[in-house]
Amino acid sequence: MLFTGLGSLSDVVVQSELRSFLFFILQACSPYGFVMFAISYSEAVTHHTKKLLAYVLPLPIAVTLLVSPLRPEIQIDFILMLLWTAPYYLGGCCLLVSSYLKEKNRVKRKYRLITSCFFVPPIIAIVVFNHMNRAVNQKFDGYLNLSIVVWCGFVFFIIAAIRFGVLGVRIRFERQLHDQMIKGLASGAAMFNHAVKNRITNIDMLTGRVKEHVHAQRSEQIDEDIERILAETKQVMHMVKRIQKQIEDVELVEGGANLMDMMTHALHSNRYLLESKRVSVSTDYSFVGDMMCDKLHLQEVFSNLICNAIDAMEGEGGALAIRIYEGKSGIRIDFADNGKGLAKKAEAQIFDPFYSTKKREENFGLGLSYCYLIMQKHDGSIKVSSNQGAGTTFTLQFPKYRKM
Structure with missing residues (x-):
């Protein structure tokens, strides 16, 4: 050139x-x-x-x-x-x-x-x-x-x-702000993780020195408490390492996988939650073939969407319909619930990091942004359509070339 x-x-x-x-x-x-x-x-x-x-x-x-x-x-x-x-x-x-x-x-x-x-x-x-x-x-x-x-x-x-992308060049117009937020989230989490790791390292070192000083007193209670502290620091350090792996840029490990088997696994993982809220699940698998994908990440996406559907159905007796089929532009998967639905404002922000319609402290608003990232890595898309009071449908779409 x-x-x-x-x-x-x-x-x-x-x-x-x-x-x-x-x-x-x-x-x-x-x-x-x-x-x-x-x-x-x-x-x-x-x-x-x-x-x-x-x-x-x-x-x-x-x-x-x-x-x-x-x-x-x-x-x-x-x-x-x-x-x-x-x-x-x-x-x-x-x-x-x-x-x-x-x-x-x-x-x-x-x-x-x-x-x-x-x-x-x-x-x-x-x-x-x-x-x-x-x-x-x-x-x-x-x-x-x-x-x-x-x-x-x-x-x-x-x-x-x-x-698709040519010679490593891919032109993207959509959700640039969203992508910047994802990068900012990863950067902030990495810095926080590093700070926690340093503090835990210092605590572990100081606890070891205290153990040496009090060992001469032969107090079983003190030794037991110190061992507990050391065990806790090891556990937290293990968690820090696991978190660090999660905040690094996701790299797909692709291989052939059956969508029906993956969906069955995701439903089984959430079986007790579905049963506790008496949610009925109907499935329509018109496409039962294999697809080139990252099996573990996609199963997590399926599980997230199932959990979101369960949370959206207040009370008991809700219904979740899952459909896997092949459309004109590729393979599609629908997750349709009959829950409370989304407001228009929420529908526009639902994939943004930290945005959540749930008002509980344990919800951080990161599940759907993770789903968005994984679908983007698969050259696919995730879309939502909802009517307030009439349920919500999340649609995953994969390009045709991923079909095996």
Whole structure:
């Protein structure tokens, strides 16, 4: 991209020598840049071989420059150039397509397909309309055709970057403030966790010294109390380590999992709570296949939504309907309760950290923000629809490519 962008300046540079030099970079260096990208991205060769190719593949560029007249400006032999630029471009395309076909991971396979679709058509157009045209006709008249293909590729890049991501680039427009709050929450929790760890370390050290000083008195009661304090500090330190793991950025450990089995597990985990409030559960599993996901995190999401539904149904005799099905845009899961519903203001803020409609001290308002984060990590979404007094429905949606 750097070679292409720099070389394209040749269209606006007035000075002839500089213009011809930039044009040479565009025509001769861009193929090298593309094939090296394809080699790196496809992971088809070892690091040592890739390093060797990085030094060997520029040799045709040097040869082309040596045989080209340099005065009054660089006059490129496009027939000679076609002999090596076409293999560079087409070989790079083959590497991209091959990396997609050989990829076993379903998530990575999707991204490799998008990358191939973005690069291969414009590259083939460049070979046909630019290099072959210049070599055969000794002139270039393919601006219109080439521009159409390149612009189509650019539009595809924008759409793919918004919906899926291309080359690690993903354009996001939604809930930027929410994401900043999540990061702020993690940062604040990390600092608090660090402070608690330091205080507990000091308490543990001081307690050990006290134990040494009072040991001579041989008081069983004092020894017993000190052992209890030490046991408590160990327990708190263990909790601190567990909390630290939770506030770090969530990394998915993906594998194939059956949604129906995961939902059954989540319902079983909340069985006593459902029975104590006499909540009836109805299920409709029209999709019973497997999905590529992080099983543990998604089971926690299911459990959170089930608990929220139970809390929303005041008194006893509520009803919870769970539906797993396949829609036009992917796999969907509905959690519909007949509880008290949400006010419009609450519906807009429900996924914000620390926001809670429950007025109990043990509710911190972090459950749904966690669900939002996990769904975002799965390239999915979580949405809520509610009518006050008529129940609430939470809908999880996963992209089609996660279906196995």
